[in-house]
Amino acid sequence: MTPYTVSPLVRLEHHLDGHVVEIVLDRPEALNAVSVAMATAIAAATASVAADPRVRCVVLSSSQDRAFCVGADLKERNGLSDDQLAAGRPGNRAAYRGVLDLPVPAVAAVEGYALGGGFELALSCDLVVAGEDASFALPEVSVGVIPGGGGTQLLPRRVGWSRAASLIFTARRVSAQEALDLGCIDEMVPTGSARARALALAAVVAGHSPVGVRQAKKAMRDGADVPLAVGLDIEDACWAATAFSADRAEGVAAFAEKRRPVWPDSESFHPDPLASSP
Known part of the structure; x- marks a missing residue:
């Protein structure tokens, strides 16, 4: 500390x-x-x-x-x-x-x-x-x-x-x-x-995926007060920001290999990954 x-x-x-x-x-x-x-x-x-x-x-x-x-x-x-x-x-x-x-x-x-x-x-x-x-x-x-x-x-x-x-x-x-x-x-x-x-x-x-947690919060907050269809589009954009990330690759590999994930260095992702998502 x-x-x-x-x-x-x-x-x-x-x-x-x-x-x-x-x-x-x-x-x-x-x-x-x-x-x-x-x-x-x-x-x-x-x-x-x-x-x-x-x-x-x-x-x-x-x-x-x-x-x-x-x-x-x-x-x-x-x-x-x-x-x-x-x-x-x-x-x-x-x-x-x-x-x-x-x-x-x-x-x-x-x-x-x-x-x-x-x-x-x-x-x-x-x-x-x-x-x-x-x-x-x-x-x-x-x-x-x-x-x-x-x-x-x-x-x-x-x-x-x-x-x-x-x-x-x-x-x-x-x-x-x-x-x-x-x-x-x-x-x-x-x-x-x-x-x-x-x-x-x-x-x-x-302990969970830094990219996943940030994008989950973004999806929840940005989608809280919009019509459902808009919220689902927000969710999809946030999903894209995680789906093609190194965190997702490591998380899936760790699950398949029955081990705890070792998330990539936090310095490797932007505070707002959605800004550079596909």
């Missing part, structure tokens, strides 16, 4: 020879509240990870167990003028989109509070693992705004309109168990073990 700092607020830790990267939110004194600087750091971290062809899976975690992230830094925002708030909006959007648009699967490891923007960061990941004592909420309407980090779009897509409406309109907080029952999260584990479980899941993902 090789840790390095993107900023004083976010650090990256490399696992499994860099195939798994952990993005660690590290502003413990503010429970990882998303300030302007924090948003900039998250955007920089995700851009760095997205550009690294070695990466096969990402884990988003917190440096402490009390909170994953408590959302927007309202103390900072209380001192911003309307012009300053508007000026900071693109950077804030870039942070959440940076997580959402990662080209490899992302797993959120949630302990403690995941409130507002913190819940939205988790929703921006593909899988969410939470400790039993974790709690979740989108309380923005209680302070005069709406969930603006993707919550109004991602939560309905995860749990359906009615369940999302209940959480967003009432601003109520739910336990990890209720979040699991509603479908907001994918796994609940004993308190303090979410990070370990997320890293274990990431290791499983990282």
Whole structure:
């Protein structure tokens, strides 16, 4: 594991020879509240990870167990003028989109509070693992705004309109168990073990074809909100990007020879193999 700092607020830790990267939110004194600087750091971290062809899976975690992230830094925002708030909006959007648009699967490891923007960061990941004592909420309407980090779009897509409406309109907080029952999260584990479980899941993902996993995510994400016929064409293009790859040749050979595949060096494929597919 090789840790390095993107900023004083976010650090990256490399696992499994860099195939798994952990993005660690590290502003413990503010429970990882998303300030302007924090948003900039998250955007920089995700851009760095997205550009690294070695990466096969990402884990988003917190440096402490009390909170994953408590959302927007309202103390900072209380001192911003309307012009300053508007000026900071693109950077804030870039942070959440940076997580959402990662080209490899992302797993959120949630302990403690995941409130507002913190819940939205988790929703921006593909899988969410939470400790039993974790709690979740989108309380923005209680302070005069709406969930603006993707919550109004991602939560309905995860749990359906009615369940999302209940959480967003009432601003109520739910336990990890209720979040699991509603479908907001994918796994609940004993308190303090979410990070370990997320890293274990990431290791499983990282063991599979890098090209296959990236293209599977691309097909799923790009095809999620289009007509079925269009989605099937997207799937076919992503299939082509894998079918004629060195990964496919190695995977089939390994199956025939009854051995574990040894995937070609990750440096040999582009972060977006579809860009050069036949």
